[in-house]
Amino acid sequence: MNVIELKQLTKTYRVYQKKEGLLASLGGLFQREYRDVNAVRGIDLTVAKGEFVAFLGPNGAGKTTTLKLLSGVINPTSGTAQVLGYVPWERKNAYRRRFALVMGQKNQLWWDLPANESYRLHQQIYRIEPAEFTRTLDELTGLLGVRELLRQPVRELSLGERMKMELIAALLHSPEVLFLDEPTIGLDVIAQHNVRQFLKQYQLERQTTILLTSHYMKDVAALCERVVVIAHGQIEYDGSLAGILDRFSGHKIVTLAFTENQMPPDLTPFGEILEVLPPKVKLRIDRNVVAEKLASLLSQHSVEDVSVEEPPLEEVIADVFSRATRSKEA
Amino acid sequence: MSEQQPVLVRVFLTFARNSLVREMTFRTNFFIQCVSAISWTLMNLGFYLIIFHHLNRKPLADGSGWQQNEFFVFLATTWIVFSIVQAFFMPNVQEFSELIRTGNLDFVFLKPIDTQFLISFAKVDWSALANFVMGILLLTVGVWRLTTQSNNPLSLNLANVLLYWFYVACGVTILYSLMISLAATSIWLGRNQSLYDFWFYITNFSRYPMEIYARSWGWSLWGLFTFVIPILIVINVPARILARPLRPEGPWLGLPLSGFAILATLVCLVISRRVFSLALQSYRSASS
Ligand SMILES: Nc1ncnc2c1ncn2[C@@H]1O[C@H](COP(=O)(O)OP(=O)(O)O)[C@@H](O)[C@H]1O
Ligand SMILES: [Mg+2]
16 A cells, blocks of 8 residues: 655756845836746655655755645645545645654754643644553653653753764654654764664665655665665656666676785776775776676786675765766766 | 644643643743733833823713723733733744744644634733733723622613623634735735734724714714724723723613624734735745
């Protein structure tokens, strides 16, 4: 069963251009100039129940905009979307009771009050049964290790602690669909790790359908089997993390250790030389000729050790991002 | 599981409680605000005492019957209505404009509760209720003097008192509708700093008995602020129900005006809700 279905979802922001200088801006009072920003350009996507999907993309790719559309915060320019059978921007209460959105850069808790008070408000708004409320709150604060912070004003919490409190606020009503927009942004390594561990365990237990955006590879590698790479408002890739390599990386990294003093003077016919540390050499070889080049290397030279590796994922993805940028500019 | 709607009263009580907890953590600030509000109110009273001293037992507008004690009731009503607005709606409407500007309105859309309710009642400025207390005191003094004066004393009945509070509620509703409509326009305008100024200019007209406009071109102001932006009704209708400046009352401002006030309240409320939901459709969040 599909929980999320997007068809040709498009969002264009009309941005008014500020003019330089006083005279020009006075003129702008009467005649405004604007520019269209195509934040999301025809996205098709289906997500099944219980999937944990990552949206990976550079800044400005349209990740947040997509989540805002799915949460019904903004209206689309065209296209359709259904989440749990609802059209998000119709803003039905029945829908709003069943999903949650967490934004790493914004907070919804009352700043001057302990998180506890905000949670009680949530309990009223979502009509959570007292017993269930206590149980869920207890479970979540336990998992995140923040039980003793409940009575402390939110403004006195660290960024990491605040993020955990925000997560709890979003999960109190046990949403079936969860949208997470960069939940680990700005956190230190330990806090990032904690949040990741928590999400992993929570999803495993509850089978919540989760859509997470991030530009940290680590989030994605730790949590999601399915990755959607989005750049310039379009989906560039949809599949497994490992599949990104097959699809976008045209080469492998081969490291050879030659027998003492047997290193050939010229290795360029075999591939691009990345690093030479005699008797070791690191080569970049086209994926489809790896076997062939390796065979001839081994038959012509005396080699003690070989390793064949995939290039680092970060590099490949950075490459995908920059390729998308170039093709857009072209 | 049945789809349970939140109980609005309970949500509101939680809001009010949270606001109080918050104000109590900044206690000094709370008392300073109370004191400054009361000081302003007392200066306001002093100003009118001087004016009535100059008028020397004449009413505020010729033949209107708004003498000092009647006007005390009027002034008290002004304080009561505006303190309610100040306490329950002003902080929320200001916050609303701010939420639009920063894009933090996003979260409001996620909650399974009426969006206008959530925005309108999220905070209570308890310190503003200091003037509510002042209003009640002045009202008591005014009414007590009117009912005990030897010359043409006022006779009060329960119906008058109940109607008085009913029309105070109408007045608050009209002011609220005006405010939330003004604030909602900041979704279209991007930023609306002049909101507060505009609010101040407009509401200024409501602070005087409407008879003072009944002069030549003053009638056009009277028409504008009665029928187009019905701000004149807000204080005038409840105040004259209680103080009855002309005893017996002349025909032209009695029943027709009270009936019109109910209509105006309903129309304002409906229009503001339309403006509000129309504006929300145009909300575009902010890039973060
Ligand atoms: N409220 C807005 N008004 C105008 N432009 C916006 C708004 N929100 C986002 N944008 C633009 O849309 C594009 C996509 O933004 P966003 O979805 O926030 O990207 P991401 O989350 O992937 O970094 C960006 O170019 C951004 O400047
Ligand atoms: Mg973003």
